[in-house]
Amino acid sequence: MEEYNKLKHMFDKGSLSRRDFMSGVAMIGAGMAVAPSLLSGTAQAATPKVGGTFRIGMEGGSATDSLDPRTYADSVMIAASLCVMNGLVEFDPSGKPTGELLESWEAKPGAKEWVFNVRKGVKFSNGKTMTADDILYSIAIHRGETKSPAKGILKQITEIKKVNENQIAVTLEAGNADFPVILGDYHIVVVPDGFTDWQKPIGTGGYTLESFEPGVRLVFKRRGDYWKAGRANFDMVEIRNIQDPAARTAALQSGQVDAINRLDPRTVNLLMKDKKLNVVRTKGTGNRFCFVSRVTEKPFDNKDLRLALKYGIDREKIIQQVYNGFATPGNDHTLDALNPFYNTAMPQRKYDPDKAAFHFKKAGLGDAKIELQASEGAWGSAVDCATLFQESLKKAKINLDVKKVSADGYWDNVWLKAPFCAVYWGRRLSADQTFTQVYGSASDWNDSNWRVPEFDKLIGEARAELDEKKRKELYFHAQEMIAEDGGMICFAITDYLDGYAKNVMGAEAHARYDMNDDRIAEKGWFA
Amino acid sequence: MKLFGYKPTATAWLGLAIITIFIVIAVFADVIAPYSESESVGQTWDDPSWDFLLGTDNIGRDMLSRLIYGARMTIGVALVTTILSFLIGTTAGFLAAVGGTVIDQILSRIVDVMLSIPLLIFALIILSVFGSSIVTLVLTLAVLDSTRVFRLARAVATNLVVMEYVEAAKLRGEGLWWIMRREILPNALPPMISEFGLRFCFNFLFVASLSFLGLGIQPPYADWGGMVRDNGKAISFGLPAPLWPALAIAMMTVGVNLVVDWILSINSRPSGASAEM
């Protein structure tokens, strides 16, 4: 089996751009070294069988959950929404966008004007046929006066209108070849025009909602007339909210659920020995774990200090000890190796206490103490990572104070405020989005406060550059700039790890999210 | 040999021995511990071996060394917290019982109100007002704990206040403080000492329970409660790592309470009343 990862915090999730296709296949292949049965997913695809109650145990829910798509922030609601509703765009296992409710699309040259064809003959669970109006409404709720997290990525739309019942035209403020990927954002799901009763959502999905107790469980029933052939094969689907990783694992082992997400990496080896279970791993698409310093604040305005810290972290050791090897070392920027623009020429930065000591000395800070703020609120093992960082710096004679701060309110009170703190980033839809959001001068989330006009210019050029080779050169240079000068130590990118009972078919790897792009309820079936 | 004029029983000796050993370990941690408290010397959760007698912890640090160093923080913080909470709680509790209805109701209701606020919210507010430091931690825990001590102290003292000897003291015109100290305290000691033994041990774990709020022992320093917490997951796949700190807490708990039992038995053995002479 294969797996991919997903992030868990409120950051919006990214998906692969369609250009990630080829390298995506290669990397998922690499993941198979751990789970050799990975490719069996394709073999299974023979004939899905209908029936059974599929019970999923998932982390990423809360008693405050709602089915209103403007509130989705984590896995449980994403997976739940895709049972009842459909998105505009789906992604194939390699991450390439394919048609869902928008069947196909075409861009005028320059990728500024787009025409989308609405799928015909799709019916809502209330019997109404889905049309362009429903799609316009479902996009409109994320624009204008709204608290939708998708608002930002839809800002580039200057005009969106119905051409006819089955066609929509979109005009963007500037060309964007990846626009269909943007429409694949998980917040954008389709409901009938004017719909507001989010406690009883109506959609075009393969199931209808039976019951919903936020933070406890959701129950779905098969519709039977799903427009996607061979999909939505379970009679009933039950999504249980199980927050504790040990509890999830125990539930899977004792057969109380059929699938779980976010395995504790330390249990993976154990679970892989269990003959009743399948472990699915997707390498290096998960969360990017970082320690971020604000380059405008003392002493981090000193480039040599930043370099010292980057050389002084033992990435391999952290990955081994905290993630049991289920992560890849980061190269001090948040782009991952699955992205086609990932700089393969730049050497992986390694632990080098001598270099760290050299740069630290050059920085001329004496034996100054440096404080790193970390918390379980950043991510579960942030404090462990920080403690190991502290130890590895000792060899370079650098004193790091690790301050454990409150998990509650961490993103409000510490992130973007503390001079040096633990941060994780999720995958972004494209290289452009990664660079613009994490390092762009205009971004509110530029947590290292590294604002470099030269870099912005570089990214702007790359966005407009249509020649892949030239674009690649520009992005390669951008990564070098960040890694060399930026305030971020990105030391690990995790794997997504899912567990399934052996009889669950269709549990394939997906380059976007775990649990088969959060669509295992739709794509799976019982053997 | 006698202690405070009494001869300890065999079990009391055992308890005293455990406590003494732990205190010696805490004081001489630097000399005894085979590794440093913070250095990651092995793999995650290595099995016990000659190199690591109790194996390693969740990020490869030597478990034994962390237990030894952890004794300092754990015993120190728990002891200070418990003493503080008993000073506050017992005084207030006795005062409530002796001082008459008005004082009693005021104190009792204040405590009720405090206890009624969920711990999480209470801790968050303390944190936002005072920030996180070891002093904040100790004070927070002591205040929270003292409310519980208060309930017990008041309950015990209320029973005593109606006794003849207290009535007599009141009639003699003794002051509140005198009555609390000379009449109530000696007679209320047994349940209070017993409670002290338990609260002290609860506090080993209590200290760690707020650590997700940053209110706790800061890394890389070890404390037993935190060690159980950090390594707790290992037990769910059958690794013994969290057993060691738990065992240390258990031994300390048993040790303290063996001594407590002995002190209690001195107190409750006037005549033929006891089964064991």
Added chain:
Amino acid sequence: MLKTIAVRIVLGIITLWAVSILIFAATEILPGDVASAILGQGATPETLAVFRHELGLDRPAYVRYLEWFFNALHGDLGIAMTNKRVIVDVITPRFMNTLFLAGYAALIAVPTSVVLGIIAAINEGKFIDRFVNIVSLMTISVPEFFIAYVLILYFAVQFEIFPSLSTVFPEMGFIEKIYTTALPAFTLTMLVMAHMLRMTRTSVLSIMSQPYIEMAFLKGLTRSQVIVRHALPNAAAPIISVIALNLAYLIVGVVVIEVVFVYPGVGQFMVDGVTKRDLPVVQACGLIFAGAFVGLNTIADVLAIMVNPRLRHPR
């Protein structure tokens, strides 16, 4: 005595009212912004402003308190900010679950620990006393999740006797609920027993030096008779007080158990509310917890007055 009890009950109600103010104030001054907690990092200043207005957060606090308080008196706890659900509808089944689990654990733990405590006191210093003491002390030396994991490992994963997921649903029958929640109930039982057991033992023993106990011995009663008939009633106050504290813990302090056993109680509901700064939810949970707590304390005080002969007839 009736008057004393009535006064105590009235005071309990006043306390609850004071608590309601404090809880409201506490949630108000909780650091962190409601709107930005719900909206997450995706929030822009303008969406925040829209949202705050939508939630009515731009009105003065005392207005909102009075509104909240009077609504609460009518059993209306408001609507959750995050998912717009009616809080009473959500919290009622959860509170029932909390009470069910607490009651389950208490029904096992209280009688067992009081009886064991008495047995230990009767056999003070003998093997059974030491054994009961040490075993119960061991159980409080480990955090709650530790006991929970061990029970899950053996009873759910290895031998599959009880389920590790203890979620109860409305459609379940009583027996099924008892079976489903066996593991969390056992865990809680182990957590609270030591405290009550030791307090029973100590309180009884501490009475043993009183003159009237010696008198009873002189009358020729056996040790067990003396303890049960004479020592226990007079030692009851601290025991009741400790039992009340532990029952309160079973109701308000079991978030970790709820998480590990996936049990839908009020504790997890409140934590989620706090994390998302969903103030009406936090306030509702706080109020319910406070009600349970004040109620238990009031009952404990009333009982203490009733069982103690001297308090029963104050001079």
